Each structure stands twice: as C-alpha cells, then as structure tokens.
Amino acid sequence: MKQLLNPEMQENLLDRGFNRRSFGRVAAMITAGASLPFYNEAALAQGLSAMRGPIPADAVRINANENPLGPCDAAVEAMSSVLKKGGRYLYEHTFEFAKVQGDVDGVKPNYVVPYDGSSAPLHQAVIAFCSKDKPFVMADPGYEAGGRAADFIGAKTIKVPLNKDYSHDVKAMASAHGSPGLIYVCNPNNPGGWPTKKSDIEWLVANKPAGSIILLDEAYIHLTKEQVSSDLVAQDKDVVILRTFSKLYGMAGLRAGAAIGRPDLLAKIQPWGAGALPVTGMVGAIASLKEKNLVADRRKIIGDVRTDLFSWMTKKNYKFIPSESNNFMVATNGPGQKFVTAMFEQKILVGRVWSAMPNHVRISVGTREEMEKFKVAFEKVMA
Secondary structure (H helix, E strand, O other), X not given: OHHHOOHHHHHHHHHOOOOHHXXXXXXXXXXXXXXXXXXXXXXXXXXXXXXXXXXXXXXXXXXXXOOOOOOOHHHHHHHHHHHHHOOOOOHHHHHHHHHHHHHHHOOOHHHEEEEOOOHHHHXXXXXXXXXXXXXXEEEEOOOOHHHHXXXXXXXXXXXXXXXXXXXXXXXXXHOOOXXXXXXXXXXXXXXXXXXXXXXXXXXXXXXXXXXXXXXXXXXXXXXXXXXXXXXXXXXXXXXXXXXXXXXXXXOOOOOOEEEEEOHHHHHHHHHHOOXXXXXHHHHHHHHHHOOOOHHHHHHHHHHHXXXXXXXXXXXXXXXXXXXXXXXXXXXXXXXXXXXXXXXXXXXXXXXXXXXXXXXXXXXXXXXXXXXXXXXXXXXXXXX
C-alpha cells in the first residue's frame, strides 16, 4: 500500500504529524473506493442482512434516506441514451456537469469537482485537512462517516451537542479546539432533518479558528427552504460544500455529486482519490439540474407525505421530532435497536440508532403507500 502514495503525498502527511506507519492505512482508504475499510452505509446494509436474514422483496425500505421517486424523466432519458456509449469514459460529460453545477451555484467551473456522490469528498477532505494535531469537529448526533474516517487515520473526533432546537451549536463548534482541521456542518442535519440558519453558518465562517476549513454538507438542502451557501464559496471563504444527487434528485444508486470550493482547497482533496466517474450519473445530473421546477415539485411531494405522517402521529399521541427533510427521529419508548428489530419483523426497514439519542430511531420519508404500511406496522410494534 505504501507505494500508492507518491513522495509529495508522503511529505504532506509527515508535515501534518502522521508517521510512516500510517501511510498504509491512508493508502487503503484511498484505494478502497465504495468498500472503505471503516463504517459506511454499505456496511450497514450488509450488517442488516447478516443479523436478521435476507431482506424480503416486498419490504418497505425507509432506512437510508433515499428518494423512492427515482430520477426524473429527463434524467432517465439522458441516461438511457448514453448507455450504448458506456464503453468509453466520455470525460466531456464530467466537464459539462462541473460547468452546469457551477452555473446553478454562481461559481466558476474550476470551483466544482464532480464525484460519484458526496461520500468520497467527505472522506478525502478528512485525509487532506485532519491529522493527530488537527481534529474533526462535528455535531452530536450527526452523520458519522467523517468521524469514522478521522478515527481511521488517527485524527481525533470532537463531538459537539446540538442546540435545544436541534440546530448546530456553531459557537461551541468554533471554540471546541484551538486548531481543528475540519468543522463539519450537515445542513439540514442527518439524522433528523433539522436545519441550521444561514446566519449561523455565516457566523461560523467568520469566527472559526484561523486555518480551519468549514465542510458544509448540503446533501438534504434542497428538501428545505433554507438558502444554499455557495455564495460563501464565491466569496473565496474557507468553505467546501458537498452536494449529492442521492436525495431529492432520486439517484442514490446511480452516483453523482460534487465538492464546491476554492480551487486551492479542492486541489488538496483531489490527490486522495482518482478514477473516471459513471457517465450515467454525470448525464443524469446534468439533465436534473436543467429541470427548472424539479426541486420545488419534489420538495412539495415529499413535504406533503411528511406532513400527513406527522399529523397522523400527532393525532395518535406518538412522540417524534419534526423535520424539514426526508427523514425524522421518532421516540420508541425504549431501546431504539429493539424497535428496529421489531419493525424488520413487520417487513419495514427503518434507520439506525445514535448513541446520543438511544431511544429514538431515524425514519426516512417514503411514498404515500409506503408510509401507510409504516403506520400499520408502527401501531403494532408500539402497542
């Protein structure tokens, strides 16, 4: 594994306090791709099947924050038309995607680096900016993948409890350590779908420790009415934004996403990953971005299903934490993991449990039909 890191990469790691014994672990992380050697969603799915048996074909899957609507018609048409050309890399579609995404966000194409989703740039940003002296700061509860990546390379993870309204406590995050490598904000948060105000993010960018980078994960931002923060990138702030087409755009299995930031920041992330991107994901993303009403239409569809479910749960006196995203946290009146198992027995796959909220479970918002099946199973299990 060591030879996979060129001298420049090795020197970079040494400068940030890594020892040479760490090189193999970092190299493994770079080359592992989707099967990263630490916690990720794929490992969770495998573990679910191993612990409880094969997933029934008619099971309701509301466990991974996917969008069951799938890709829009324009994306399906674009991907179908390019399939027969899949024997070629067709890099021009990747370059076009960067330009279209940049146009949408008001930044130049060289401020956008396409990826197959947002997991890769999240992991690679941890390698690029964190070390044993520069920890990874995140919310608690929060999406765990960045913290797991930090642990894997020997960097400390600092978890900061959320505010009472479940937004990120940006002031506590800014003062959590004298010189963190990354301060990670998932907006809206995963789990729970709780947004953090744009003004709070702007405060964090203005008051963070010198040299620290704000890693802003906007995987779910289009499901809310919150403003995106690409204007901060356009102002050349120390901000890297992560985007994915796995959520609102319905392309979880097709893989498309991007990192948006100043070219010098993106240049520090790019060496830690390589490879051509799936041409289907690239053309699907381009077509999706060009559909002017897609975000608003899907936000309403998902929002209407969510509102109906919340009204039902309120009427039934079930406890939950409201959300503005496609997932929320439900109180399980006992150990969350026991609830997960009981729902699986009803052929309903729900999300996981966070240690900061052991008696809650994350639920994804599916179709109306799926949520009706959820209601029936939920009443049985809670009884």
